[in-house]
Amino acid sequence: MPYxxxxxxxxxxxxxxxxxxxxxxxxxDARVKTNVEGIDARNRLVHLSGGETIPYDYLVMATGADxxxxxxxxxxxxxxxxxxxxxxxxxxxxYLNEGxxxxxxxxxxxxxxxEMCEALRNLGCEVKVIARxxxxxxxxxxxxxxxxxxxLATNQVEFMPGxxxxxxxxxxxxxxxxxxxxxxLDVDMVLMGTGIRPNIVLAKEMGLALGESGAxxxxxxxxxxxxxxxxxxxxxxxxxxxxxxxxxxxxGDIANKQGRVAGQNIGGGSPVAFPGIVGAQAFKVFNLxxxxxxxxxxxxxxxxxxxxxxxxxxxxxxxxMTKGEKLGIKLVGDKKTGKLLGAxxxxxxxxxxxxxxxxxxxxxGLTVDELGYVDLPxxxxxxxxxxxIHIAAQDLARKL
Amino acid sequence: MPYxxxxxxxxxxxxxxxxxxxxxxxxxDARVKTNVEGIDARNRLVHLSGGETIPYDYLVMATGADxxxxxxxxxxxxxxxxxxxxxxxxxxxxYLNEGxxxxxxxxxxxxxxxEMCEALRNLGCEVKVIARxxxxxxxxxxxxxxxxxxxLATNQVEFMPGxxxxxxxxxxxxxxxxxxxxxxLDVDMVLMGTGIRPNIVLAKEMGLALGESGAxxxxxxxxxxxxxxxxxxxxxxxxxxxxxxxxxxxxGDIANKQGRVAGQNIGGGSPVAFPGIVGAQAFKVFNLxxxxxxxxxxxxxxxxxxxxxxxxxxxxxxxxMTKGEKLGIKLVGDKKTGKLLGAxxxxxxxxxxxxxxxxxxxxxGLTVDELGYVDLPxxxxxxxxxxxIHIAAQDLARKL
Numbered sequence: 031m032p033y034x035x036x037x038x039x040x041x042x043x044x045x046x047x048x049x050x051x052x053x054x055x056x057x058x059d060a061r062v063k064t065n066v067e068g069i070d071a072r073n074r075l076v077h078l079s080g081g082e083t084i085p086y087d088y089l090v091m092a093t094g095a096d097x098x099x100x101x102x103x104x105x106x107x108x109x110x111x112x113x114x115x116x117x118x119x120x121x122x123x124x125y126l127n128e129g130x131x132x133x134x135x136x137x138x139x140x141x142x143x144x145e146m147c148e149a150l151r152n153l154g155c156e157v158k159v160i161a162r163x164x165x166x167x168x169x170x171x172x173x174x175x176x177x178x179x180x181x182l183a184t185n186q187v188e189f190m191p192g193x194x195x196x197x198x199x200x201x202x203x204x205x206x207x208x209x210x211x212x213x214x215l216d217v218d219m220v221l222m223g224t225g226i227r228p229n230i231v232l233a234k235e236m237g238l239a240l241g242e243s244g245a246x247x248x249x250x251x252x253x254x255x256x257x258x259x260x261x262x263x264x265x266x267x268x269x270x271x272x273x274x275x276x277x278x279x280x281x282g283d284i285a286n287k288q289g290r291v292a293g294q295n296i297g298g299g300s301p302v303a304f305p306g307i308v309g310a311q312a313f314k315v316f317n318l319x320x321x322x323x324x325x326x327x328x329x330x331x332x333x334x335x336x337x338x339x340x341x342x343x344x345x346x347x348x349x350x351m352t353k354g355e356k357l358g359i360k361l362v363g364d365k366k367t368g369k370l371l372g373a374x375x376x377x378x379x380x381x382x383x384x385x386x387x388x389x390x391x392x393x394x395g396l397t398v399d400e401l402g403y404v405d406l407p408x409x410x411x412x413x414x415x416x417x418x419i420h421i422a423a424q425d426l427a428r429k430l
Numbered sequence: 431m432p433y434x435x436x437x438x439x440x441x442x443x444x445x446x447x448x449x450x451x452x453x454x455x456x457x458x459d460a461r462v463k464t465n466v467e468g469i470d471a472r473n474r475l476v477h478l479s480g481g482e483t484i485p486y487d488y489l490v491m492a493t494g495a496d497x498x499x500x501x502x503x504x505x506x507x508x509x510x511x512x513x514x515x516x517x518x519x520x521x522x523x524x525y526l527n528e529g530x531x532x533x534x535x536x537x538x539x540x541x542x543x544x545e546m547c548e549a550l551r552n553l554g555c556e557v558k559v560i561a562r563x564x565x566x567x568x569x570x571x572x573x574x575x576x577x578x579x580x581x582l583a584t585n586q587v588e589f590m591p592g593x594x595x596x597x598x599x600x601x602x603x604x605x606x607x608x609x610x611x612x613x614x615l616d617v618d619m620v621l622m623g624t625g626i627r628p629n630i631v632l633a634k635e636m637g638l639a640l641g642e643s644g645a646x647x648x649x650x651x652x653x654x655x656x657x658x659x660x661x662x663x664x665x666x667x668x669x670x671x672x673x674x675x676x677x678x679x680x681x682g683d684i685a686n687k688q689g690r691v692a693g694q695n696i697g698g699g700s701p702v703a704f705p706g707i708v709g710a711q712a713f714k715v716f717n718l719x720x721x722x723x724x725x726x727x728x729x730x731x732x733x734x735x736x737x738x739x740x741x742x743x744x745x746x747x748x749x750x751m752t753k754g755e756k757l758g759i760k761l762v763g764d765k766k767t768g769k770l771l772g773a774x775x776x777x778x779x780x781x782x783x784x785x786x787x788x789x790x791x792x793x794x795g796l797t798v799d800e801l802g803y804v805d806l807p808x809x810x811x812x813x814x815x816x817x818x819i820h821i822a823a824q825d826l827a828r829k830l
């Protein structure tokens with residue numbers, strides 16, 4: 031009988047915290063709200079909190095990742111949150127619903143921080159973003175992050191670059207006082223969007239091999255280094271097709287795919303290999319679409335490519351229909367092979383559309399030359415006869 | 431010195447009808463409003479209307495296509511238009527501007543007809559679409575064309591299927607009276623969106639080989655069967671990468687690419703080959719995006735594939751953010767090779783996005799299995815963790 035050991039299970043739009051009885055009806059022996067104290071891989075046993083031990087033939091590690099909670103005084107005060115799992119979400123919601131939360135500081139400038147800006151502004155909160163780095167979402171080109179900072183400003187979110195948080199304490203005029211290297215802020219809530227780390231405590235203890243990234247090492251069938259043990263999701267690595275190596279890329283869509291692959295392989299159907307990723311990602315910040323795929327120039331250089339890049343400002347729709355919209359595309363190509371290595375895109379519309387297409391171009395190993403002539407569905411409401419992708423590719427091709 | 435022989439040249443947002451003097455400043459000897467009476471390919475001479483003869487080293491045929499004007503009585507009456515070139519557009523605009531055009535009949539149910547519905551409704555006209563066939567844009571699956579007919583109806587456009595136009599005459603209560611097999615309509619304007627044919631009069635006379643489609647035969651460098659003669663755009667064929675054959679596909683973006691390829695090859699840079707198309711196209715009808723790429727099941731069967739298809743209704747954005755939007759995707763795959771052969775998509779948003787990505791999948795020869803796991807930029811405002819593309823591909827994979 032399959033066992034499920036974990037806290038909650040999410041089902042469609044409702045949040046369902048299942049009881050063991052409910053699980054049993056679906057043929058699963060579930061130990062909800064149960065911790066795994068240790069795993070004896072040699073004898074294929076899982077030791078549970080409460081003293082019980084259960085045997086396994088196959089074990090799937092899906093321990094996910096933990097949010098990094100900054101090591102500063104006051105990090106555990108009421109009103110200070112990390113943003114990681116369902117429980118965090120529910121806690122943040124309760125706190126917001128309970129009282130008068132007017133001022134929020136978000137620590138971190140990644141895309142989770144950006145998404146939270148929009149969510150909190152929509153609730154009417156005053157929002158400031160405290161970032162150690164000089165720009166938000168540093169993965170994107172400075173020309174693009176400039177546009178993000180402007181979008182934040184347009185929506186009354188202040189981005190505070192180069193600001194190191196030092197401590198949080200109870201406040202007077204607001205519930206909390208956040209001290210930074212640049213003075214302090216009176217806020218009612220602090221959100222830490224300061225990254226995540228794979229949860230590998232059990233994996234290490236039971237002796238699973240880890241990859242270079244520090245996450246659990248798996249093969250393309252999601253098998254770990256130990257017979258009978260599989261790993262999926264944010265606790266393990268994934269193969270990056272463009273980089274040609276295993277990387278740590280904890281994103282929800284990837285976790286879904288890995289889970290399916292592991293399930294199908296364990297279930298005994300014809301073996302499935304997960305082909306890997308190209309690093310596609312996107313986020314929305316207010317009215318901006320921001321998307322990215324493949325390698326940045328820095329990553330490409332690190333992995334032994336000869337990156338050359340080109341950044342153009344084109345149009346998301348046909349010129350006669352435009353009303354001031356613009357679409358930024360940056361492409362990175364490899365001087366040695368002429369292949370596309372990466373792409374970034376930003377704009378009020380059409381950015382995700384282009385990165386979807388460019389992700390499949392990366393997946394397929396297209397050259398930049400070929401991309402300059404690729405066939406895309408053309409109609410003026412959706413792009414020019416020469417799409418911004420073609421223009422960007424031809425611009426880059428001239429440099430390669 | 432390069433010669434240009436033609437009517438008008440369009441430049442950015444303005445319509446510029448250049449004089450020969452203006453052309454000369456750009457280094458081009460232009461004969462605007464000039465007809466070519468014949469071409470002597472043997473001696474490389476072009477005979478112009480007016481008696482002049484000019485020599486050539488390279489000749490580019492860019493004669494385009496002509497709109498089919500239905501052979502019915504009254505087809506040349508004032509108020510009856512075809513929709514093909516800039517002059518047609520200007521004539522239609524003048525007629526609309528001049529007087530009280532309230533009722534319009536559009537003959538034809540292709541995507542140009544659909545686009546005209548929206549344009550004319552935006553001007554406040556009452557619009558009926560007269561189509562011989564039972565459904566508009568028959569290339570798309572009946573489930574999808576049903577949605578198009580509903581969208582037309584929502585916008586007060588009546589689609590009249592199985593209706594054959596018989597004659598047009600001057601009207602009494604309106605300017606024109608359009609007789610059909612089902613009675614007559616009082617209308618102020620008739621638009622014929624009844625297809626186009628390649629303009630191959632000169633090509634035939636000078637002895638250029640034509641392809642199976644009836645359009646000028648070219649190679650991937652845009653060379654015709656005669657040395658020194660090139661052809662581009664709607665008068666010639668194009669290579670369809672999925673079909674593996676030369677087809678007639680008169681679309682503006684393709685014409686642009688062919689022109690560039692011919693120009694670069696004639697200009698003497700390193701030779702360029704136009705890799706071809708996959709048949710990507712899109713149109714907007716009111717609030718619907720409709721897009722298509724690759725082969726339909728019928729085409730695939732005709733070309734020797736073993737087509738299997740799957741049609742799903744998914745979501746254009748993440749489920750928690752949806753407000754009733756739906757996205758239809760139909761995929762066609764080949765049972766023999768497992769490869770994707772074609773895709774169609776419809777919805778209020780996200781349809782063109784998916785067909786852009788799927789066009790590059792076709793371009794690259796992806797299998798349906800691979801498409802089920804392809805990496806796309808995921809964020810709830812733009813799709814689910816399993817995108818509609820994945821769901822459609824996995825559904826089709828089960829049938830292959």
